[in-house]
Structure formats: structure tokens, C-alpha cells
Amino acid sequence: MFFTFIVNNRAKHNTKNINNYLTLCKLHSRITFMNKLPLEGIRVIDFSWIIAGPTCTRMLGMMGAEIIKIESHRRPDPTRVGGGGNFHFLNQSKTSLSLNLRTEEGVDIAKKLISISDVLVENYASGVIERIGLGYEDIKANNPNLIMVSSSGLGHSGPDKDHVAYGTLLQCFTGWSYQTGIPEKPPMIGGVWADPLTGMMQTFLVASCLSGRYRTGLGQYVDFSMAEANTTLLQESLMNFFMNKKIIERNGNYESNIGIHDLFPCKGFDSWIALVIENDEDWNTFCELSQIPELNKYNSNEKRLENRVKLTHDISVWTKQYNKFDLMEKLQANGIMCGASMDSLEVIENKHHLDRNFVSDYIHKDYKDIKLPNVPWTLNNAPETKITPAPELGSSNNYILHNLLGIEQKNIDKMVEEQIIY
Secondary structure, three states: OHHHHHHHHHHHHOHHHHHHHHHHHHHHHHHHHHOOOOOOOOEEEEOOOOOHHHHHHHHHHHOOOEEEEEEOOOOOOOOOOOOOHHHHHHOOOOEEEEEOOOOHHHHHHHHHHHHOOOEEEEOOOOOHHHHHOOOHHHHHHHOOOOEEEEEEOOOOOOOOOOOOOOHHHHHHHOOOHHHOOOOOOOOOOOOOOHHHHHHHHHHHHHHHHHHHHHHHOOOEEEEEEHHHHHHOOOHHHHHHHHHHOOOOOOOOOOEOOEOEEEEEEOOOOOOEEEEEEOOHHHHHHHHHHHOOOOHHHOOOHHHHHHOHHHHHHHHHHHHOOOOHHHHHHHHHOOOOEEEEOOOHHHHHOOHHHHHOOOEEEEEEOOEEEEEEEOOOOOOOOOOOOOOOOOOOOOOOHHHHHHHHOOOOHHHHHHHHHOOOEO
């Protein structure tokens, strides 16, 4: 209102001055933004647990948002129990409020906190947040600008919305496991990737909703289905069925239309290199480098596809002579797509990651000499990523209850006694 008054008043007297004034305001805004992370000033209430939701809120926190993770000793994040590595990794850059949501007073405190926040993230089973009394219809009146992301295995509508889901099981439910593995052997669940994938999608969804709110002034309720998120990545399988009525079957490490696409053994125990040769130019280069007898007669992708088994054997005999990292450097230097298959320690100690500051020291009172991955991007007009250790349960109670909500210390102490703060 004050800025509008100044603009309107000055515009009556001097258009040139007001244009200069606006230019200075824009310049000041740009300079101020350059000294901040993109989401500084955004407050996120985090009811999520396990992997998917915490992946999202971790990234939001590392981009500068204030993350308030809500748990209680009655219902802690399961990954916290036993000091699991997942908890310490996925809950960096957050504060913690130990709030008992089974009490009416605890729910009231949550509502007050939500009313002064920008984003709420939760991944309870379908219907749980509503039974607690914190569904979107319960809270939107006090904060119509709120962005609420509710994630569940199968979404919050449809006949199967109440099915119990887990990330690895959704990899089966969505068709990924069916086409993962070796032909004529059972499907493979694979690693735990559906949950972090969901979390990353949610991160950029929140950023998009914040951008939309900036333009429209409107909040947003997001019904997020993990199953649908994973299914959208089956582009080739879905299109192959819709266009050709064919189902993609398990094919090991092979790619359907690339002759050389596999892992090959290297010198040492359980040491491998991934190799992809998709065109004749790279194949000719590889033949010259390897000097494997009669290799150059397979001079088309069609011939390489027809002779995969023999070529896999011959190339494996050659790769076994080399250290995987030395071979990777040799092939990469000649433009051949390849990569050493690394274990966790090799990833953390990788000089490329270290040079890009992707791996950073993790400071925690109970742990020493631990390194964890940073975010996979750098920003040229912002300070370094905000990283703080995963919080102790309830470590930010006084800050949140007193500083943010204005509750007096004697009342906080009483709520602790009554296990409202628990």
C-alpha cells in the first residue's frame, strides 16, 4: 500500500522521476536476490516421513526454505529409529517440532503454524491427514495462499486409493519390475528408486506452484500419485504398446536397438565397466583401440545385434585385462561412451564429484569423518547451498513455539508436562 501511494503520488508530478525510482527498485531487488538462495523466506511444514516426502523437503531446505519437520516420540519418522543413514541424509537443513497430533491442542498448534506457512508436504496413507483434522478443507480458510502437497501410493481418489503402498512395491505395480531382469527369470524389484524419484518430482512441483502463486496470488492443493509418477517414465513401453500392440519383455542389460549395450568384466574382484556403442563410427574406433581379431567385420548395428552373444564374450576377454578406471579413461579419451561401475565408497571419493563440491562434510555431534552428497546443481547468483545436520527430535521446539507462535515459556512447559509437546 505504501509503495503504491508513493508511485501514484510521484506519477502525478514527475513521470521521469517515477521511472527512475522504479528502475532503482528493480536493481535493488536483483541485488538482494543475488545474496539469497532461491527459496529464502519460504516456510514449509513437513509432515512427511520415510523417503519420498523427506527427499522433497530436503531439497527445498537446501534451496533456502525453512523446513519445520513435525514428529513426536509417539510417532517418530521410522528412519530416525536406530540412527539410520537415511534419516541423517534426507533430513538435513530442517528444524524439528515434537508435536503430539493425537491431542486436540497439538492439532490446534499445527493449524496455527500452517496459517503462517507457505507450503505443507505430507505423505500419510490416503485419508489419514483428514482424520487428524488437518485436511485441506480444514486449513485452507485460515491460509488460502497455502500450497499443500499430499502424496500417496495411488493418489487420493479412485477405487484403489486406500491400498497400502511402499515405494519398491510400486515399482512392481507400475510395470517397471516386469521388464527389469534377465529373460526367463523372475522380475527384479531393483533398487529403492521410486521414492526418491517421487520426492524430486514433488520438489519441482512445489517450486512451480510457488511461481504460480506469485503470479496469481492463489494457493494450491496437489493430489500426488507415486504410481502415476513412476508410470510416466515408461515412455517407450507405453508407446510401443499403443502404437505396435507389443509388450517390452525383460532383456537383461541389452538395449533393444543398440548392438553393444552391456556391462563387461574388468581386472579385479567384481569389477565392471558399462559400454555403449551405438553407431559405426564409434565401432570403428573401438576396433582400432581393442585390436580384437575379426571384430571389424561386424560393421553395422544390425550385424552387432545378430551376434550379441559372441561379441559380448570377445569384448569381455579383452576388458578383463584392464583396471576399470584406466579403461574408462582410455575409451572416453577416444569418444567411446562408457563408465566404470562404482561402489558407494568409490562414488564418494570420486575426484570429479569432489572438484564440483558435490560431496561435502557432514557435521554431527555423534558422527565424525562422514561425507554426504550435496544437491546436483550449482547457482551462479546465490550463496552456497544451505546444509545443516538432521535435527534432534524436538530440538527447535522453543524457537517454533515461542519465536514463531508467540507462546509463553510457562505455557510451553505445561504442554511438555501434558505431552502435547512430546
